[in-house]
Each structure stands twice: as structure tokens, then as C-alpha cells.
Amino acid sequence: MKDYESLFRTNRLPHIWCPGCGHGIAMKALAKAIAKLDLDQDKTVIVSGIGCSSRASGYMDFDTLHTAHGRALPFATGIKLANPELNVIVITGDGDCMAIGGNHFIHAARRNIDLTVLLFNNNIYGMTGGQASPLTPVDKKATTAPYGTFDRPFNPCEVAKTAGATYIARGTAFHAAPLVDLIAQGIQNKGFSFVETLVQCPTSYGRRNKMGSAAAMLKDMSETVIPLAAYNKLSPEERNGKLPGGVLHTDIFPEYAAEYAKIITRAGGDKA
Amino acid sequence: MSEARLMQGNEACAEGAVAAGVRFFGGYPITPSTEIAEYMAVNLPKVGGTFIQMEDEIAGIGVVLGASLAGKKALTATSGPGFSLKQELIGYAAIAEIPVVIVNVQRMGPSTGQPTSPAQADIMQARWGTHGDHPMIALSPWTVRESFDVAIKAVNYAERFRTPVIILLDEVVGHMRERVELPQAHEIEIYPRRVPDKTKAQGYKPYTPMEDLVPNPADFGTGYRIHCTGLVHDETGFPSGSPSITEQTIERLHEKIARVQEEITHYDEFFMDDAEIAVVAFGGTARTAYAAVEAARSAGRKVGMIRIMTIWPFADSVMRNLAKRVKGILVPEMNYGQYVYEVERAAAGQAKVVSLPKYNSEVFTPDEIGQAIEELAAEVAE
Ligand SMILES: Cc1ncc(C[n+]2csc(CCOP(=O)(O)OP(=O)(O)O)c2C)c(N)n1
Ligand code: SF4
Numbered sequence: 002m003k004d005y006e007s008l009f010r011t012n013r014l015p016h017i018w019c020p021g022c023g024h025g026i027a028m029k030a031l032a033k034a035i036a037k038l039d040l041d042q043d044k045t046v047i048v049s050g051i052g053c054s055s056r057a058s059g060y061m062d063f064d065t066l067h068t069a070h071g072r073a074l075p076f077a078t079g080i081k082l083a084n085p086e087l088n089v090i091v092i093t094g095d096g097d098c099m100a101i102g103g104n105h106f107i108h109a110a111r112r113n114i115d116l117t118v119l120l121f122n123n124n125i126y127g128m129t130g131g132q133a134s135p136l137t138p139v140d141k142k143a144t145t146a147p148y149g150t151f152d153r154p155f156n157p158c159e160v161a162k163t164a165g166a167t168y169i170a171r172g173t174a175f176h177a178a179p180l181v182d183l184i185a186q187g188i189q190n191k192g193f194s195f196v197e198t199l200v201q202c203p204t205s206y207g208r209r210n211k212m213g214s215a216a217a218m219l220k221d222m223s224e225t226v227i228p229l230a231a232y233n234k235l236s237p238e239e240r241n242g243k244l245p246g247g248v249l250h251t252d253i254f255p256e257y258a259a260e261y262a263k264i265i266t267r268a269g270g271d272k273a
Numbered sequence: 274m275s276e277a278r279l280m281q282g283n284e285a286c287a288e289g290a291v292a293a294g295v296r297f298f299g300g301y302p303i304t305p306s307t308e309i310a311e312y313m314a315v316n317l318p319k320v321g322g323t324f325i326q327m328e329d330e331i332a333g334i335g336v337v338l339g340a341s342l343a344g345k346k347a348l349t350a351t352s353g354p355g356f357s358l359k360q361e362l363i364g365y366a367a368i369a370e371i372p373v374v375i376v377n378v379q380r381m382g383p384s385t386g387q388p389t390s391p392a393q394a395d396i397m398q399a400r401w402g403t404h405g406d407h408p409m410i411a412l413s414p415w416t417v418r419e420s421f422d423v424a425i426k427a428v429n430y431a432e433r434f435r436t437p438v439i440i441l442l443d444e445v446v447g448h449m450r451e452r453v454e455l456p457q458a459h460e461i462e463i464y465p466r467r468v469p470d471k472t473k474a475q476g477y478k479p480y481t482p483m484e485d486l487v488p489n490p491a492d493f494g495t496g497y498r499i500h501c502t503g504l505v506h507d508e509t510g511f512p513s514g515s516p517s518i519t520e521q522t523i524e525r526l527h528e529k530i531a532r533v534q535e536e537i538t539h540y541d542e543f544f545m546d547d548a549e550i551a552v553v554a555f556g557g558t559a560r561t562a563y564a565a566v567e568a569a570r571s572a573g574r575k576v577g578m579i580r581i582m583t584i585w586p587f588a589d590s591v592m593r594n595l596a597k598r599v600k601g602i603l604v605p606e607m608n609y610g611q612y613v614y615e616v617e618r619a620a621a622g623q624a625k626v627v628s629l630p631k632y633n634s635e636v637f638t639p640d641e642i643g644q645a646i647e648e649l650a651a652e653v654a655e
């Protein structure tokens with residue numbers, strides 16, 4: 002197995018993230034998953050949007066693309082279709098993916114194009130200083146929700162499922178070791194894979210909501226996310242405040258780039 | 274030349290793009306541009322290329338930028354409302370220096386406006402639509418055949434200067450059908466995308482400007498492992514907060530286009546030898562203007578015409594010189610007056626510049642332009 006540390010651009014480190022930020026844990030899990038699968042470093046592309054989470058692409062030693070806010074998925078779709086032999090991995094934030102990029106998210110899932118999307122979910126707009134996101138839970142404070150949020154958040158894994166993703170998993174920065182496998186399985190799935198990772202943002206979310214240190218936030222996560230099988234045994238009341246973790250859904254459906262290759266053959270373009 | 278065919282402007286534009294090597298199209302349907310998408314859907318897979326209908330116009334330009342980074346010559350096409358949506362990523366292409374062609378078949382606005390009547394009201398949006406300082410190349414054809422040629426030029430310029438290039442069609446030219454004879458493949462000059470000049474071991478940096486001030490970032494998947502960002506970056510491609518790098522970047526982006534300005538400024542002159550009045554026009558309006566100028570000439574009027582293909586960068590020296598040659602310049606355009614302000618600026622008072630705007634959703638008649646020529650002639654004769 003490759004040394005995962007060799008997959009970083011060490012000359013770009015240290016990173017810009019705050020002390021205690023969870024994004025680094027999720028990024029490390031991705032590096033370990035790539036090392037585990039021994040992906041060709043020259044044939045793997047990492048695409049991100051805009052946000053603290055999306056800065057991860059710049060630290061990883063692959064062809065990397067830091068796009069515009071919310072737009073990682075269209076760029077990634079273009080890369081995959083232009084050169085289907087590339088492994089294309091997307092790193093995105095909860096605002097990036099589910100607010101401004103929400104339309105692209107459901108359509109990329111619907112196409113079942115072979116992308117692996119890693120949502121680093123800190124439940125807040127971290128980079129811009131703590132505004133509410135579509136994944137901020139009800140009754141949390143944000144700079145733009147000073148009296149507390151009252152609008153319902155999305156459950157991104159359920160959105161992905163409805164939209165047609167063929168691999169869906171949820172992990173956390175606390176459960177860092179199993180996260181590696183969840184990501185690796187996502188990369189291996191030939192289709193649209195979605196891994197939501199709960200991460201802590203002590204600076205823009207934890208502090209305002211009196212959630213304690215980064216360690217305390219991690220501890221919270223360890224209690225919130227429980228294995229799917231255990232979750233399924235809970236009564237509706239007991240499920241309150243809990244989230245199922247691990248692999249949540251898999252499906253088999255034709256993959257977009259492979260299907261388009263058939264169109265090219267049908268049109269005679271394979272001989273062009 | 275190949276056999277003569279009856280073709281539509283949009284179709285010729287799409288065919289020109291494919292002839293120039295475009296192998297990727299992403300977009301979202303909108304009249305009067307949809308024929309371009311439909312042409313690509315049918316024809317790209319025949320040459321091993323890829324067509325994808327995206328969820329909106331933002332995705333339409335995002336997907337072609339991704340494809341371009343992965344090595345494909347790429348194009349998207351739209352009209353007014355969709356052109357507005359694409360603006361942020363046009364700026365991304367400008368600063369990240371990604372070759373891409375955006376076709377805007379102009380229709381009347383603002384907003385849904387008067388769908389889908391002809392207009393030429395996106396002249397300034399093409400130049401300044403995305404935020405921040407950036408250069409822009411925009412070309413506007415006036416015939417079906419030229420729509421083919423302009424598409425080839427646009428693809429070549431996008432690749433050569435690694436910059437977004439806009440094709441400003443209008444509904445008139447886009448939907449018009451004409452008999453055309455297209456060049457054969459061997460008659461078409463295609464600019465092949467440059468590859469890195471060095472290996473990584475030799476110290477390759479993806480954003481080092483070459484002699485022409487254009488950098489050579491490697492296509493994704495070719496082993497260079499580059500970083501591409503919309504943040505200001507240095508030669509390595511990684512973000513830099515340095516004011517001097519920021520300043521140099523903005524200057525270089527402008528300078529790489531400014532230094533080829535003359536080469537990429539395309540226009541025609543008609544009846545200009547002894548002209549005292551000139552009509553300056555482009556796109557569909559230039560067709561009507563030509564008829565009006567021809568008629569005025571037959572009536573003995575000393576009037577000529579400059580037909581502009583390169584809308585941006587603005588043909589400064591052409592207009593400066595024109596103002597020295599004639600007494601009056603008439604600028605008919607299907608908008609409330611846009612291009613005329615640039616002409617006025619360049620003329621700098623040397624000739625009288627008169628705007629002839631039209632914004633009632635109808636095209637000009639030759640008589641309208643003819644009458645304006647007469648009025649201007651009378652005015653400058655005084
Ligand atoms: C079009 C656009 N709108 C808004 C912004 C400002 N902005 C930058 S990052 C961001 C939110 C990022 O939040 P998220 O995606 O959750 O990432 P995080 O920083 O929390 O990791 C916003 C609103 C922008 N850069 N571009
Ligand atoms: S603001 Fe939050 S998300 Fe951003 S780096 Fe700091 S802790 Fe991480």
C-alpha cells in the first residue's frame with residue numbers, strides 16, 4: 002500500500018484551516034482511501050468548489066481544480082466525460098453542495114455519472130464566518146440566524162437517494178478509521194457516489210452555539226451518528242437527534258459516461 | 274470548396290466549430306440558439322465527441338470548462354437569459370486561462386423581454402458582463418458563411434490565447450438560411466493546443482507565460498498534476514496574496530490580447546474611397562446597412578461603410594482613422610445605443626458620430642438607414 006502522506010503537496014502545507022477544524026481529518030481519510038486503492042496519481046483528479054472545505058484540493062498532489070462556489074459538479078462532469086479513464090473525486094461543503102450547488106447535485110446523481118462526491122458537512126458556512134446553511138439544524142444560531150434557525154434542513158443522503166445516487170454513505174470526523182473504507186467503496190462504485198462526512202467547525206459554528214471545544218464537538222458526533230442497523234432498531238422517538246452511519250444505500254444503474262460511449266459507437270464516432 | 278448547400282447561420286456556426294476541432298458541447302436549450310445544441314447532439318458523437326444537455330446554463334459553461342481542462346476543445350451556446358447566467362464562469366475562464374467558446378445568439382431583453390425577437394443589445398454585456406478586469410474577444414458574423422468562419426476563428430483564438438471567446442450572433446443571422454460553399458477540411462487552418470514546453474524535472478510551471486504571454490498549463494491526466502484556481506495565482510498555479518503578482522496577472526491578461534489586437538481586428542470596407550459619410554455596422558444590421566449604402570451610392574451620395582466583425586477588443590485605430598477620413602459616422606444597431614459610445618470615444622470629436630438605435634423588436638429597413646444617411650449628410654454639409 003502506498004504511503005498516504007506522499008499524496009499531499011507538502012510544500013503547500015501547513016493548511017489554512019483553524020486549529021481544531023474537522024476538514025483536515027476528512028481530507029486525510031480521502032488520502033488514505035486513495036492510497037488503499039492505489040489509484041494512479043496521474044489519472045486522478047480532485048475537484049472542489051469554494052469554501053474552507055474546498056481548499057482541500059490544493060493540498061493534494063493530483064491534477065486539482067478549485068472551481069467557483071457551487072460549481073464543482075459541472076466541471077467534474079466535463080472532466081469525466083472528456084476523459085472517462087480519469088478517477089474524478091469532488092470535495093464540497095454543505096453550502097457549496099446543497100445550497101448554491103444543489104441543482105447540480107441532484108442532476109449529477111440523476112445521471113449516475115461516475116464521480117465520488119465527498120461532502121464535508123460542518124452545518125455552517127465556515128469560510129464566510131458562520132452564516133446558516135441548508136444543513137444547519139433547527140434552533141442553531143448563525144450570523145444570519147441570530148434568533149436561531151427555524152427552516153428545515155435537508156438530509157443530504159436522502160436527497161442523493163431520491164435523485165438517483167448508486168452509493169451513499171455517512172461518516173464522521175470522529176469515526177475517522179471507518180471513514181477511509183466508506184470513501185474507498187465510494188470510489189470503487191462505478192456511478193455517482195456520495196459520502197457525507199460530519200466535521201466540526203469550532204470557529205464559526207461551535208463557538209456561537211456553545212458546543213464546546215473541537216474535542217467536545219467530536220464527542221457529540223460520536224453519539225449522534227450510530228450504525229445503520231442500530232438506527233433501524235430504534236423507535237421514531239428514539240431516532241430523534243440520531244443519524245444512521247455507514248453505507249446507507251447502494252443500487253445498480255447504468256453509468257452515464259459508459260452509456261455515452263455506446264452513443265458514440267452507435268453514431269460511428271468510435272472509428273472517427 | 275465543397276458543394277453548395279442551403280444552411281442556417283446557427284448550423285454553420287456549429288459546423289465551423291466542429292471543423293475547428295470542437296469535440297465537446299454542453300448547454301441548455303434556449304431560442305434562438307437551440308439549433309446549435311441540436312446540431313451538436315447529432316454530429317458530435319459521429320466524430321467521437323461528446324454532447325451533454327445540462328441542468329442550466331451555469332452548468333453548461335462549467336461542464337465545457339471541465340472538458341477543456343481535460344483536453345477537449347469545447348463550446349457552449351445560449352441566448353440572453355442564459356448568457357447572463359454564464360457570466361461568473363466566463364470570468365473564471367479568463368483568470369484560470371481556460372480555452373472556451375461561448376456563442377450568444379442575441380435576443381431582445383432585458384429578461385425574457387420580447388421573445389425571441391432580434392436584438393444586438395448584449396454588446397456591452399459581452400465586454401463587461403463578468404465582474405472584475407479582464408480582456409475579451411467577441412466576434413460577430415453577418416452572413417451564414419461567415420458564421421462558419423467566425424466559429425473557426427473563435428476556437429483558434431480561445432486555444433491560442435487561452436481565453437474565453439464570445440461569438441455574438443443575432444437572431445437575424447442565426448436563423449437566416451443562405452446558400453453557402455464551405456471550405457474543405459484541408460483548407461481550414463486549425464490551431465493545435467500547445468503542450469508543456471518542459472518536464473516537471475526541468476522545472477515546469479503551468480502558469481509561466483511563454484513569449485506570447487500565454488501560459489502552457491498541461492491538460493489534466495497527462496502526468497503534470499497541476500492546480501487550477503479562480504484565485505489570483507503565481508506561475509505555479511497556486512494562490513498568491515501578493516499585490517505585485519496580482520497586478521502583474523491583471524496586466525498580463527490584458528496585454529496578451531492587446532498585443533495581437535491588430536491581427537484579430539477583422540472588418541470590411543465598402544465604398545470608402547471618397548466617402549464623406551460612413552455607416553459602421555455589424556451582424557444582421559450590417560446587411561440592411563449595406564443595402565442602404567448601396568442605394569445611397571447609386572443616388573450619388575458619397576457614403577461608405579465599415580462592417581465590423583471583431584466587436585471586442587474594440588477596433589480603436591480603425592475608428593480613429595475613420596474619423597479623420599469622413600465628416601460623419603452613422604452607427605445603426607438593434608439596441609438603445611451601445612457600440613456607438615465606443616465609436617464616439619475613438620472619434621474624439623474628429624467626425625460627427627450619430628447613433629441610430631432600434632429597440633422595438635423589429636429589424637431595420639433599408640429606408641430607415643437611408644433616411645438617417647440623408648439627414649447626416651445634410652447636417653455635415655452645413
Ligand atoms: C457566487 C458566490 N456566492 C457567495 C460566495 C461567498 N462564499 C464563499 S464560501 C461560502 C460558503 C461556504 O460554505 P460551505 O460550502 O459550507 O463551506 P465551508 O467553508 O463551511 O467548508 C460563501 C457563501 C462566493 N464565493 N461565490
Ligand atoms: S472557519 Fe470553521 S470550517 Fe473554516 S477553517 Fe475554521 S474551523 Fe474550519
Ligand SMILES: [Mg+2]
Pocket residue numbers: 052094095096121122123124125126127134
Ligand atoms: Mg460548511
